Amino acid sequence: xxxxxxxxYRLLVPLAAVVVxxxxxxxxxxxxxxxxxxxxxxxxQNMLWVLHQSEVSARRLxxxxxxxxxxxxGADELSLRFDILVSRVAMLTDGPQLRFMQRIxxxxxxEWLTGTLDALxxxxxxxxxxxxxxxxxxxxxxxxxxxxxxxxxxIAEWDDLGGRLETYREQLRQIIAFLIGIMAAGGILAxxxxxxxxxSRQRNLMLRRxxxxxxxxISSSGEGILAVDGAGRCTLWNDAMAQLVGKPAEQAVGHAxxxxxxxxxxxxxxxxxxxxxAGEATHLTLQPLFRPGHDAPRHVDLRFFPMLNEDEIVxxxxxxxxxxxxxxxxxxDMQDRDRLEELVTERTRDLDEALQRERSAADLYRNFAxxxxxxxRTPLAVADSALQRLIRRGPRADxxxxxxxxxxxxxxxxxxxxxVASTLDTVRLDAGQLGARRVRxxxxxxxxxxxxxxxxxxxxxxxxxxxxxxxGGTAALCDPAHAEQILENLLSNAVKYAPADTPVYVALDxxxxxxxCDVRNSGPPVAEADREKxxxxxxxxxxxxxxxxxxIGLFMARTLARMxxxxxxLHPGADGVTFRLTLPLWGAGRP
Amino acid sequence: xxxxxxxxxxALILVGAAAVAEQQDPLLQVTGxxxxxxxxxxxxxxxxxxxxxxxxxxVVTDGxxxxxxxxxxxxxxxLGAGGDHVSALALNDYAVDIPMADFYDYDVxxxxxxxxxxxxRADKGPLWIVYPRDDHAVLQDIxxxxxxxxxxxxxxxx
Numbered sequence: 037x038x039x040x041x042x043x044x045y046r047l048l049v050p051l052a053a054v055v056v057x058x059x060x061x062x063x064x065x066x067x068x069x070x071x072x073x074x075x076x077x078x079x080x081q082n083m084l085w086v087l088h089q090s091e092v093s094a095r096r097l098x099x100x101x102x103x104x105x106x107x108x109x110g111a112d113e114l115s116l117r118f119d120i121l122v123s124r125v126a127m128l129t130d131g132p133q134l135r136f137m138q139r140i141x142x143x144x145x146x147e148w149l150t151g152t153l154d155a156l157x158x159x160x161x162x163x164x165x166x167x168x169x170x171x172x173x174x175x176x177x178x179x180x181x182x183x184x185x186x187x188x189x190x191i192a193e194w195d196d197l198g199g200r201l202e203t204y205r206e207q208l209r210q211i212i213a214f215l216i217g218i219m220a221a222g223g224i225l226a227x228x229x230x231x232x233x234x235x236s237r238q239r240n241l242m243l244r245r246x247x248x249x250x251x252x253x254i255s256s257s258g259e260g261i262l263a264v265d266g267a268g269r270c271t272l273w274n275d276a277m278a279q280l281v282g283k284p285a286e287q288a289v290g291h292a293x294x295x296x297x298x299x300x301x302x303x304x305x306x307x308x309x310x311x312x313x314a315g316e317a318t319h320l321t322l323q324p325l326f327r328p329g330h331d332a333p334r335h336v337d338l339r340f341f342p343m344l345n346e347d348e349i350v351x352x353x354x355x356x357x358x359x360x361x362x363x364x365x366x367x368x369d370m371q372d373r374d375r376l377e378e379l380v381t382e383r384t385r386d387l388d389e390a391l392q393r394e395r396s397a398a399d400l401y402r403n404f405a406x407x408x409x410x411x412x413r414t415p416l417a418v419a420d421s422a423l424q425r426l427i428r429r430g431p432r433a434d435x436x437x438x439x440x441x442x443x444x445x446x447x448x449x450x451x452x453x454x455x456v457a458s459t460l461d462t463v464r465l466d467a468g469q470l471g472a473r474r475v476r477x478x479x480x481x482x483x484x485x486x487x488x489x490x491x492x493x494x495x496x497x498x499x500x501x502x503x504x505x506x507x508g509g510t511a512a513l514c515d516p517a518h519a520e521q522i523l524e525n526l527l528s529n530a531v532k533y534a535p536a537d538t539p540v541y542v543a544l545d546x547x548x549x550x551x552x553c554d555v556r557n558s559g560p561p562v563a564e565a566d567r568e569k570x571x572x573x574x575x576x577x578x579x580x581x582x583x584x585x586x587x588i589g590l591f592m593a594r595t596l597a598r599m600x601x602x603x604x605x606l607h608p609g610a611d612g613v614t615f616r617l618t619l620p621l622w623g624a625g626r627p
Numbered sequence: 628x629x630x631x632x633x634x635x636x637x638a639l640i641l642v643g644a645a646a647v648a649e650q651q652d653p654l655l656q657v658t659g660x661x662x663x664x665x666x667x668x669x670x671x672x673x674x675x676x677x678x679x680x681x682x683x684x685x686v687v688t689d690g691x692x693x694x695x696x697x698x699x700x701x702x703x704x705x706l707g708a709g710g711d712h713v714s715a716l717a718l719n720d721y722a723v724d725i726p727m728a729d730f731y732d733y734d735v736x737x738x739x740x741x742x743x744x745x746x747x748r749a750d751k752g753p754l755w756i757v758y759p760r761d762d763h764a765v766l767q768d769i770x771x772x773x774x775x776x777x778x779x780x781x782x783x784x785x
Contacts, residue, residue: 082769093719120719122749123778131689 050228057221064214083189090124091182098175105168118160140188260356312340312352335363414493418448477516486523498539511622512551518596525589526555533559549624556614659784662707683761696738700730710784718778751777
């Protein structure tokens with residue numbers, strides 16, 4: 037409240053002083069004009085002198101009349117003295133003199149006087165000796181009348197003078213009082229002026245200090261600071277700015293900003309300056325700033341603010357902060373993040389694969405018994421049957437028969453050994469440890485060997501081999517153990533699912549790049565929905581009900597074939613069921 | 628030189644006129660520092676001077692009056708007067724010194740008639756020194772008022 041009231045109060049005192057000053061001065065002037073006017077008008081009457089002159093002229097006439105009787109004065113002299121007295125009376129009965137005589141109560145006396153002089157005129161004109169004393173006697177009262185009138189005039193004039201002086205004194209006293217008031221008002225004004233001057237000086241000093249301080253801040257600022265006026269001309273350019281842009285202040289201040297550096301002529305910066313001039317603050321981050329002689333730009337943050345004077349926008353101030361370090365840090369962060377993402381993806385993939393393998397291993401162990409029964413039972417049954425026959429025959433067996441049975445049993449055991457190795461391979465495959473040992477191998481031989489074993493295991497089933505090319509000419513690039521395992525798998529499946537008393541066909545063919553082996557039976561075709569699923573691990577088709585199996589055979593077959601650059605596929609067609617093993621041809625694709 | 632000669636001739640004419648009108652009463656006597664030392668002028672001689680008319684108020688009458696007469700400086704020039712001031716004398720022995728400058732600064736008139744009527748000795752005549760009071764504010768002052776000599780009959784140039 038005090039701060040709000042202060043300026044009003046400070047303004048009120050000098051204002052009142054000025055008003056008092058003016059009023060008092062006006063009154064003083066009016067009084068002085070009055071006095072001046074009064075002095076001019078009042079000072080023009082001097083009736084005392086007029087009446088004295090009149091008395092003198094009367095007494096001279098009276099004296100001359102007395103002397104004329106004695107012959108000491110002539111008629112001319114008497115006439116002159118009379119005329120002079122008449123002229124005095126004429127004057128007294130004229131204008132201002134008459135009004136004064138009326139005021140002091142001598143109007144009637146003047147009338148008497150005029151009458152008396154008219155009566156005396158003939159006596160003067162026709163003067164004779166002896167008239168002198170009569171004339172003397174007649175004029176004597178006139179002289180006394182003038183004496184009394186002079187007395188009254190003196191008193192009246194002095195009364196007037198006294199009154200006038202009294203009035204003047206009163207007016208002068210007023211003027212003196214007014215002047216004292218004027219002096220006081222002037223004093224107050226002078227004091228107010230002195231105080232105002234002192235405050236103004238102090239404020240100027242403070243402003244100058246604030247300006248110097250601002251200037252120091254600007255010049256010592258690590259941030260680049262520049263200012264432009266409404267016409268886009270640079271008005272401020274500090275040292276940091278000069279370093280950032282590579283131009284000294286002398287080449288910047290007073291020039292259009294677009295001429296100072298191309299950076300300021302870019303659309304973004306130009307728009308921001310325009311927006312600043314429209315009163316809007318803008319913040320731009322990490323703008324590239326190219327400098328002459330440098331290939332790599334600096335990256336700067338820009339802050340634009342409108343500059344206000346009272347309520348008017350007079351320009352824009354721009355703070356430029358060198359954020360190159362931050363930019364570099366951000367770039368590095370982004371690179372790190374990309375690398376990290378890649379790493380995570382890679383590790384996730386590894387982990388997924390490991391998890392998959394773990395699951396496979398778990399499945400494998402879970403199905404191990406089934407697998408043993410499925411894959412291992414056949415050779416064991418072959419060996420067991422051979423050995424049983426030998427035991428039953430006992431001593432009756434001839435050596436050839438013994439040898440034949442023994443070889444058959446050994447073959448079965450050898451097959452079992454291979455199967456064990458293959459099973460271990462499968463485990464290793466699942467664990468990702470198995471590599472295909474691809475060599476040149478004759479696929480025809482393998483087919484015959486597998487078919488022979490299959491006939492041993494299931495003698496009742498007829499197996500026909502149809503070779504388009506001569507056996508021994510079909511050399512494939514593959515792991516022989518794997519190829520054998522695949523074919524055994526396909527063949528045992530074909531035998532298992534073929535209707536009774538129908539043969540299983542094995543056909544061998546090839547082209548310039550691949551060798552293939554078709555295993556076909558005349559069983560019912562695989563349901564459309566099952567055609568791909570039967571290659572999945574642990575899947576068993578709709579027609580497998582009641583038939584022993586692990587659901588792993590076809591999965592293993594396809595996995596092993598693909599490992600060697602080949603494939604196992606279900607051949608389309610309604611004429612029986614045909615599975616085809618494709619393997620790369622030996623020598624194909626080699627230079 | 629020319630001016631002085633002209634003045635001398637005029638003075639001689641005036642003196643000559645005065646001599647011719649020997650029988651008339653002289654109205655004005657001029658003495659002191661003039662050509663010939665002393666001269667008496669009668670009505671005819673005075674009326675021979677260039678006639679001037681002046682309308683003004685006075686301090687001893689009401690209203691404005693029209694005065695007819697001649698300029699004091701015309702008379703003094705004709706007589707070759709050379710002093711600083713003129714001592715004017717009235718019939719009632721009133722005497723006052725008038726600075727010569729007054730006659731050249733202002734058109735001071737020696738009037739012989741007022742409002743068309745000749746001034747008479749029983750009033751303010753025969754001659755009345757009249758200042759152009761209404762034309763100059765500075766003349767409205769008692770220090771000029773006492774220079775209005777009426778019943779004038781003698782001038783002494785000093």
